Amino acid sequence: MSPLHLLRQPILTLCLILFAGAACAQTAPAFTPSVGQEGKDVVWVPTPQALVDKMIALARVTASDILIDLGSGDGRTVITAAKRGARATGIEYNPDMVELSKRNAEQAGMTGKANFMKADLFETDLAQATVITMFLLPDINLKLRPKLLELKPGTRIVSNTFTMGEWVSDDSVTADGTEGCSFYCKAYLWIVPVKAEGIWKMAQGELDLKQSFQMLAGTLKSGGKALTLANGRIRGDQIVFTAGGIEYSGKVDGNQMSGTTKAGGANTWSATRSAAPAK
Ligand SMILES: C[S@@+](CC[C@H](N)C(=O)[O-])C[C@H]1O[C@@H](n2cnc3c(N)ncnc32)[C@H](O)[C@@H]1O
Numbered sequence: 050m051s052p053l054h055l056l057r058q059p060i061l062t063l064c065l066i067l068f069a070g071a072a073c074a075q076t077a078p079a080f081t082p083s084v085g086q087e088g089k090d091v092v093w094v095p096t097p098q099a100l101v102d103k104m105i106a107l108a109r110v111t112a113s114d115i116l117i118d119l120g121s122g123d124g125r126t127v128i129t130a131a132k133r134g135a136r137a138t139g140i141e142y143n144p145d146m147v148e149l150s151k152r153n154a155e156q157a158g159m160t161g162k163a164n165f166m167k168a169d170l171f172e173t174d175l176a177q178a179t180v181i182t183m184f185l186l187p188d189i190n191l192k193l194r195p196k197l198l199e200l201k202p203g204t205r206i207v208s209n210t211f212t213m214g215e216w217v218s219d220d221s222v223t224a225d226g227t228e229g230c231s232f233y234c235k236a237y238l239w240i241v242p243v244k245a246e247g248i249w250k251m252a253q254g255e256l257d258l259k260q261s262f263q264m265l266a267g268t269l270k271s272g273g274k275a276l277t278l279a280n281g282r283i284r285g286d287q288i289v290f291t292a293g294g295i296e297y298s299g300k301v302d303g304n305q306m307s308g309t310t311k312a313g314g315a316n317t318w319s320a321t322r323s324a325a326p327a328k
Contacts, residue, residue, distance in 0.1 A: 080145040086143075093143070097224060100209060100222075112135060115135065116181075117137075117173070120183060123150055128154050136164075142169055143167075170183075179204055198216075202301075203243075219240050295311065298310075299319075306319065
């Protein structure tokens with residue numbers, strides 16, 4: 050047998066394998082997901098498109114956003130955000146769903162704009178996100194909550210149906226009654242609050258802020274009196290509270306904050322944090 054013949058035989062075998070593979074690839078049915086199919090931590094149930102649209106609107110997603118969908122399923126939320134111009138990425142553990150999402154993105158003309166990664170949502174770096182979307186479970190939301198609270202102040206988090214325990218939502222939306230939405234038709238929005246707790250020195254006195262998520266309480270010690278704060282609230286890096294009947298609103302930037310009051314006369318104020326809260 051000539052050396053050439055020996056070489057040809059494996060080539061022939063390889064060709065047969067390749068041909069069979071190609072034939073198989075042509076006849077193998079494309080992966081079709083089924084509602085309720087197992088997932089690593091959560092089964093797959095798609096968010097109705099009517100609610101996806103409302104979630105993206107609730108988060109006010111624009112072209113300057115970086116959106117991450119945790120457990121992205123068939124990619125619908127990521128594709129919808131990409132259509133608004135956002136840089137959108139889906140994190141999905143099931144590789145078949147990742148491939149399906151890529152095909153769906155291609156069909157929607159969003160290849161390269163809607164991106165998908167096969168990864169575990171608990172091990173994914175979320176630091177760059179300006180918007181997080183999810184449809185998971187109550188206990189998973191709670192497990193993620195500490196990580197979400199460390200994201201940049203102002204980051205918007207939108208969850209289909211499931212809440213965040215005692216971190217009350219800043220807003221919500223429903224697609225109830227919309228065509229195509231019979232189950233899981235409500236979503237909630239949270240805006241990551243800046244950390245404002247501590248003792249602050251200001252011209253008006255000493256401000257002692259106590260923070261629970263986006264809610265603020267505390268006192269302003271001024272002119273020998275301790276004024277109890279009312280209506281204290283944070284939205285991203287914006288703060289508002291009332292003390293002694295005067296409303297203070299402003300912005301927190303590290304250990305400095307400043308803003309305006311709704312009192313007559315000089316209407317600006319500023320404060321410096323002298324003591325950070327004990328961790
Ligand atoms: C309820 S579905 C939501 C799908 C999509 N976000 C939507 O709203 O249509 C949850 C998805 O999370 C995925 N998943 C479950 N555990 C995960 C994990 N640890 N990391 C990444 N994805 C996960 C599942 O495979 C499933 O596709």
